[in-house]
């Protein structure tokens with residue numbers, strides 16, 4: 226049994242008369258990494274986080290069995306999670322006029338909303354407008370990393386140099402060689418489990434012990450080999466061997482009940498920003514944190530036009546404050562960061578700070594998901610139960626389209642996430658016909674025999690997919706909200722059609738009976754992998770930040786989250802967000818020491 230150290234105490238009594246070396250807005254993957262790197266370089270950092278610091282272990286209760294909870298994990302009466310139909314039939318703001326006291330995004334509906342009800346935002350307080358969009362936000366210390374799905378993948382030069390490869394969009398101003406050492410540092414510092422596959426389009430990490438594949442997953446892996454495709458154990462941002470340098474995290478014990486709802490590991494084997502980055506940064510003595518602090522403006526020095534700090538509102542008292550710093554680092558997550566830049570209008574920066582190009586809010590990209598396939602592994606029917614879900618994930622099938630081939634209908638590619646075997650609740654129970662003893666036997670006999678997977682595809686970055694500020698709608702604190710102008714295009718639709726056909730083909734090749742396919746594209750935003758809106762580039766006329774995520778316009782302003790990604794690739798973004806933030810903050814610290822920012 227590992228004895229974990231509890232979190233260092235947080236005080237709201239922060240010295241705001243002081244000018245900090247840097248102020249960081251947001252405490253998720255990006256803000257946490259900025260705090261880690263800058264404090265380790267000796268800089269004095271103030272972190273402003275809009276959400277609360279929650280007693281997170283009490284929220285997550287990873288080992289609580291459904292029968293130990295009065296409502297089997299459901300939130301108390303008065304809470305409602307938005308459904309697919311609501312996102313598509315209604316228009317945002319989705320919670321407007323709702324008779325429910327609290328409205329959460331769809332993630333609350335993934336069996337266990339009681340465990341995320343204080344982590345996700347209440348849509349009533351946080352409206353947005355425009356085109357349909359399933360926006361999942363977590364306002365709490367650590368942001369979405371408290372409940373993320375842990376799939377931790379690298380990008381390759383098929384992504385960084387995608388335009389060179391297929392002619393669409395723009396290349397990134399960096400290549401894989403520039404970021405590889407930082408991916409390595411993230412792997413070593415935070416821990417990642419997986420298996421080396423030597424694929425040029427999905428570079429390997431420095432892996433700790435992998436999770437075991439189940440029988441059905443091995444069968445699929447063997448089948449795919451015949452097609453020249455790969456199935457690899459879920460590359461989880463989880464320490465499976467433990468991390469000697471971090472006293473706040475335990476290694477993964479694959480305890481069995483862990484897989485029952487979105488993310489969340491109460492022993493912190495899965496990476497989360499507070500235990501992985503923020504508490505160790507506090508231990509350096511260089512990090513001060515103020516929670517409940519909603520940034521609404523990057524403040525500007527009238528004489529120089531440079532950033533001088535952050536204007537923020539205390540979410541509880543609604544009082545306004547200013548935090549002063551020599552460098553401002555925006556890490557509020559892709560869409561909130563764009564919102565903050567656009568909100569920061571001044572005579573020096575009339576379109577919003579860092580927005581002389583007019584590209585802030587534009588070139589939005591993400592992942593499209595929904596299509597998938599489920600199958601039955603007949604050899605497993607009637608076999609005794611095994612502990613299959615006591616692990617941080619199932620499997621991943623990396624992209625196989627448009628690498629050496631050229632698909633006629635679409636550019637770029639997609640990967641599949643999936644899993645097979647027994648889980649805490651037999652998902653087949655709902656669809657099994659019958660009743661009584663025979664019904665129970667059928668459910669038990671088949672419970673571990675199913676395998677399923679769903680595609681995650683690259684949504685192309687397009688200038689015309691954008692977000693701006695709504696001139697009329699405001700959040701509960703009177704701050705203008707985002708308005709979406711975004712929809713999937715033909716490339717995404719064609720790609721999704723291909724996902725269904727390819728998924729079926731792969732199951733059939735592996736000798737797995739296809740029992741269902743899903744061709745429905747889920748609502749824009751559903752993947753929770755929002756990217757773009759403040760992209761990096763070499764040309765200040767068409768990009769917002771340079772390769773070090775430093776504003777072209779304001780040299781002491783950095784934006785270190787997914788908003789700076791030039792294209793979405795089809796790999797999950799969080800490991801890349803952190804590797805880039807590490808690289809940029811190291812650059813920033815060295816420029817700071819030289820007096821160049």
Ligand SMILES: Cc1cc2nc3c(=O)[nH]c(=O)nc-3n(C[C@H](O)[C@H](O)[C@H](O)COP(=O)(O)OP(=O)(O)OC[C@H]3O[C@@H](n4cnc5c(N)ncnc54)[C@H](O)[C@@H]3O)c2cc1C
Nearest residue numbers: 251253254255275364368369374375376520558797798799
């Ligand atoms: C259920 C779920 C599953 C996921 N699965 C995966 C996965 O498997 N793999 C993967 O790579 N990614 C996954 N993600 C996405 C991943 O969580 C994000 O990519 C990552 O958290 C982004 O980090 P961030 O720091 O940019 O944003 P966040 O983690 O959202 O952190 C931003 C922080 O900024 C704060 N903030 C916002 N606005 C303000 C403001 N105005 N003032 C002050 N603070 C502010 C927020 O409260 C928040 O704490 C998943 C997300 C969810 C919710």
Ligand code: SF4
Nearest residue numbers: 477478483490616617
């Ligand atoms: S499987 Fe491992 S990482 Fe996941 S919740 Fe359980 S202990 Fe944590």
